[in-house]
Amino acid sequence: MDSLLTLPAANGADIRILQITDTHLFAGKHQSLLGVNTWSSFDAVLDAIMAQQRDYDLIIATGDLAQDHTVEAYQHFVAGISRLPKPCVWLPGNHDFQPAMVNTLADAGIASDKHVLLGEHWQLVLLDSQVFGVPHGMLSEYQLEWLDKALRLHPERHTLVLLHHHPLASGCTWLDQHSLRNPHQLEAVLQHFPRARNLVCGHIHQELDLDWHGRRVLASPSTCVQFKPHCTNFTIDNVAPGWRWLTLKADGVLETEVNRLQSDLFRPDLDSEGY
Numbered sequence: 001m002d003s004l005l006t007l008p009a010a011n012g013a014d015i016r017i018l019q020i021t022d023t024h025l026f027a028g029k030h031q032s033l034l035g036v037n038t039w040s041s042f043d044a045v046l047d048a049i050m051a052q053q054r055d056y057d058l059i060i061a062t063g064d065l066a067q068d069h070t071v072e073a074y075q076h077f078v079a080g081i082s083r084l085p086k087p088c089v090w091l092p093g094n095h096d097f098q099p100a101m102v103n104t105l106a107d108a109g110i111a112s113d114k115h116v117l118l119g120e121h122w123q124l125v126l127l128d129s130q131v132f133g134v135p136h137g138m139l140s141e142y143q144l145e146w147l148d149k150a151l152r153l154h155p156e157r158h159t160l161v162l163l164h165h166h167p168l169a170s171g172c173t174w175l176d177q178h179s180l181r182n183p184h185q186l187e188a189v190l191q192h193f194p195r196a197r198n199l200v201c202g203h204i205h206q207e208l209d210l211d212w213h214g215r216r217v218l219a220s221p222s223t224c225v226q227f228k229p230h231c232t233n234f235t236i237d238n239v240a241p242g243w244r245w246l247t248l249k250a251d252g253v254l255e256t257e258v259n260r261l262q263s264d265l266f267r268p269d270l271d272s273e274g275y
C-alpha cells in the first residue's frame with residue numbers, strides 16, 4: 001500500500017484545501033490548447049490565488065497536468081505549483097504519462113502519497129482511474145481493493161475521495177462517453193463506509209455539484225479551457241479558467257466555492273471541434 005501522509009490542521013479543526021485541475025501543460029510554454037496558452041493561464045491562476053492571501057493546508061492536483069507526455073510539461077507544473085508554499089498531492093488523468101509524471105514530481109519533492117490523514121477528523125484517498133491511451137476511466141481491481149483497505153484503516157474519519165473521472169452522468173453527452181466506466185464497483189466499496197460521503201473529480205472542465213447515491217460529487221473548472229454544461233456535442237464555454245476551495249469541518253460538513261480569473265485574457269477558440 002502506498003505510504004500514508006499525515007498533515008496537522010494549521011487552523012484549529014478545519015482543513016482548507018485548494019484544488020487545481022486539468023492544467024494541460026506542454027513542453028513549450030508558448031503552446032496552446034483550443035486557443036488558450038495553458039502555461040500562461042496556469043500562471044495567471046497561480047497569481048490570482050496568491051493575491052487572495054487565503055490560508056490553506058494542502059493543494060490537490062486532480063489530473064491531466066500535462067497534455068503532451070513530456071518531462072518538460074511536468075517540470076513546468078512543478079515550477080508553477082512550487083510558487084504556492086503548501087504541500088501538494090496529485091493523481092493522474094487520462095492525458096497524463098505516468099513514467100514522466102511520477103519521477104518528475106517526486107524529484108521535485110512533491111508527495112506521491114495517495115492516502116492523507118488531515119488533522120484529527122478527515123482523510124483523503126486519491127485514486128488512479130486512468131486507462132492508458134483512452135479518454136474514459138476505470139478503477140482496476142487493485143485500486144478498488146486498495147481503497148477498501150485504506151478506508152478500513154480509519155473508518156471513523158470523514159473521507160474525501162479524489163479521482164480524475166466523473167462517476168456519474170454530467171449532463172454533457174459527449175463527455176459522458178468518457179466517464180468512469182465502473183462506478184457501480186466504486187459504489188460497492190463506498191457503501192461500507194458511511195463517512196465517505198464526498199468525491200472530487202476533474203476531467204470535465206466545468207463546475208458541478210451533484211448527488212450520487214447520497215454522496216456529493218464535485219467537479220471543477222480547468223486552469224485552461226472550459227466545457228459548456230449540458231451539451232450533446234463538444235462545446236467550449238466562454239468562461240474564465242478557475243480553481244476550487246474546500247473547507248472540511250470537524251463535524252464532517254464540507255463547504256466549497258469555485259473562483260475564476262477576473263480577466264478575459266484567456267478566451268478559447270470557440271470554433272474548435274475537439275483535440
Ligand SMILES: Nc1ncnc2c1ncn2[C@@H]1O[C@@H]2COP(=O)(O)O[C@H]2[C@H]1O
Nearest residue numbers: 064094095135174178203234273274275
Ligand atoms: N470533439 C470531441 N468529441 C468527443 N470527445 C472529445 C472531442 N475532443 C476531445 N475529446 C476528448 O474528450 C476529453 C475530455 O477531456 P480531456 O481533457 O480528458 O480530453 C478530451 C479528449 O480526449
Ligand SMILES: [Fe+2]
Nearest residue numbers: 064093094203
Ligand atoms: Fe481528462
